[in-house]
């Protein structure tokens with residue numbers, strides 16, 4: 001097999017986003033697609049560490065629609081794909097601890113309703129029936145969304161990849177993209193560790209390396225890897241995989257069952273970022289050590305609904321470098337600076353739940369004649385005005401997005 005066959009479209013990066021884009025392109029009828037991944041296996045970087053929560057409640061109608069589209073695709077893959085994403089549509093609980101937060105929830109609820117996502121208030125007693133381990137008596141409001149759930153991020157990537165290959169897409173691993181080739185302001189291909197490959201369109205789905213790849217295209221995009229972690233506990237009595245996912249914004253926490261254990265994560269107040277300029281294309285971002293103080297903080301935060309949380313013992317910590325951007329929104333679509341270069345990054349730690357919706361928007365950005373206002377608003381060009389941007393300020397703003405994730 002000729003590993004370096006030219007292709008109309010090259011997707012750079014074989015994580016959840018790149019694989020989701022391949023699947024969306026194939027579904028839309030484009031088969032001349034080649035995905036390149038530097039590692040020998042797909043989905044071994046950020047995607048391998050994802051908690052897999054899929055939530056549709058967002059404060060923007062278009063963003064809810066994007067998540068809703070993902071849910072539709074996950075449901076279809078779980079039903080029909082040979083390799084399944086392990087999608088568990090168990091529903092979600094969202095807990096408000098103050099009247100103010102409950103008021104914010106009512107806005108989320110009406111936005112979701114407008115997008116056709118069913119969300120209801122339930123009583124604290126009903127919440128307790130859904131998650132008997134926890135005490136919801138201090139909650140000032142509980143929202144229930146029955147179509148939310150969770151899945152396995154690496155299995156989702158595998159499912160996308162397998163279905164795409166059946167439809168004609170090619171996937172090549174062990175290929176590091178080292179340079180973008182262009183002529184007359186237009187992408188013509190990539191130079192890799194195994195030779196050159198021509199293409200008309202190059203999609204940057206390089207996760208924590210999105211900055212490096214954008215830089216090769218001459219764009220200095222503020223895409224910052226920020227450390228994110230959670231742990232899975234030892235087995236706990238009466239915990240089972242059918243329990244709903246949960247978010248407690250005022251405690252900065254999210255959780256779900258992981259078999260008979262609890263997966264508990266959140267948004268640590270002292271967030272740790274890494275400047276992508278400090279590591280090279282092809283190199284891994286800095287290694288992350290398990291931060292047990294942060295795990296303890298998560299457990300302490302959980303006391304609001306679980307005073308006897310001594311039953312929760314860490315078993316394994318998962319961690320990675322999802323990327324954050326200064327306005328907390330995806331970066332999707334082409335740039336005026338280099339024709340044929342398309343961004344699919346800045347996932348702000350919801351790239352898995354967003355993956356199918358991101359794929360759909362990438363397809364629209366290539367083929368749709370009338371681009372939606374929402375899609376235009378996600379353009380990388382919003383960060384590329386001629387005024388000199390202040391890198392340090394962009395880092396600070398991205399950190400604030402992480403810290404205030406649930407606000």
Ligand SMILES: Cc1cc2nc3c(=O)[nH]c(=O)nc-3n(C[C@H](O)[C@H](O)[C@H](O)COP(=O)(O)OP(=O)(O)OC[C@H]3O[C@@H](n4cnc5c(N)ncnc54)[C@H](O)[C@@H]3O)c2cc1C
Pocket residue numbers: 012013014015016017018036037038039042043044045046047048049050051052053054153175176177178205206207208209228229230281282318319320321322323345347348349350351352353354
């Ligand atoms: C602890 C944690 C919990 C999370 N929880 C959730 C959650 O509950 N729900 C959710 O939706 N999201 C969650 N996320 C975020 C989610 O995991 C990410 O948004 C998503 O995995 C990003 O996928 P990606 O494909 O962009 O990046 P990656 O999975 O990192 O994939 C990028 C790929 O590009 C490849 N690559 C890079 N440079 C090159 C090159 N030069 N040549 C070839 N290949 C290259 C890399 O090897 C890599 O495989 C979580 C993340 C973490 C770390």
